[in-house]
Amino acid sequence: MMLNKDNLYPLYIQVKRKIIEDIxxxxxxxxxxxxSEAELCEKYAVSxxxxxxSLQDMVDSGYLVRKQGKGTFVKRGKIKRSLISAEGYTEYMKETGQKPERKIVEKMIKPCSPFIAKRLSIPPDSEVLELCRILYIKDVPLGYEVNSYPIMRFNGLEAYIDDRVSTHEVxxxxxxxxxxxxxxxxxxLLASEKTANYLNCNxxxxxxxxxxxxxxxxxxAVYHSxxxxxxxxxxxxIEDQNDE
Structure with a gap:
């Protein structure tokens, strides 16, 4: 399988994407x-x-795992999230029997943008608590979220929020x-440098x-994310929500 050496992306990224596609x-x-590495070299006609x-990048991203003396193995499949359910990250993790892991990267009170004001039905420039977090699954970044909570409705919320708690529960x-x-x-969208860094992607x-x-x-409206x-x-x- 020949890769395109004139492609915008380096060969190692093209190989990574081909392997992900095959997964x-x-x-x-x-x-x-x-x-084996030799077989992959032959398959993709690269060094x-x-x-x-490519393989190291996929190991670092959580797609593959190396086992000493045995080889490189596919670690897991895609995570499925509902487009309909109102459940949050913590509820999802508990339903799947896993421990929620979060890391707050920013937490501040600031005037909201017109976009956020419209979404939350609050006056322009109203103060919101902006909470930016990385959410993990099995030590691999699952998502990066930027949440906005209106202070006029949840005064003091910032004092209750840390890496250990569910905002829904609070x-x-x-x-x-x-x-x-x-x-x-x-x-x-295409990942910005900041988003790529948090998600460990390109x-x-x-x-x-x-x-x-x-x-x-x-x-x-409770919050925007x-x-x-x-x-x-x-x-x-998208689940079928037909009444029985």
Whole structure:
């Protein structure tokens, strides 16, 4: 399989994308062993240095795992998230029997943009708590999110937020908020340097941007979120919600 040496992307990235494509079409299934470096060199007509860099990049990104003396294996498949459900990251992790892992990278109170004001139905320049976090699954970045909470509705919220807590649980326990539904818009963008760094992917790689506004039991906007996911790690599904 010949690669395009005139392509905008370096050969090692092209090889990485081909292997990821083969993982997603089940050429290489979860837990299976990849061909040897020599076989991959022959398959993609590239040097061993290029193959090693591609594989190391995939190991670092959480797609592959190396086992001493045994070879390189596919680590896991895509994570599936619902486009309909109002559940958050913590609920998803608990449902799948995993421990939530979060890292706050920014937390500040600031005037909101006109875009956020419109999404939250609050006056322009109202103060919001902006919370930026990296969410992990099995020590690999699952997503990067930028959340905005209106201070006029949740004064003092910043004092309750840290890496160990679920914001949904805080909102329910401290403010009596029950999240009932969400408005979501799914976009595909190219990763900025900042987003690529947080998601451990390549700059300008395609990423999902999930534009979400969550509403409470009274249909009042609770918070707005921009969530970014590597398209190679996450799939979004739409469930059939027909009443029985």
């Amino acid at each position: 997603h079409n089940d050429t290489y299934t979860e837990g299976s062993r990849l061909p 061993r240095i290029t193959i090693r860099r 909102l329910q326990e401290k403010y009596g908020v029950t999240l009932k539904n969400a408005y979501k818009v799914l976009n595909v 700059v300008s790689a395609p990423v999902y941007q999930l534009d979400k506004t969550a509403f409470n039991q009274y249909n009042t 921009l969530m970014y996911y590597d398209v190679n790690r996450v799939s979004f599904v």
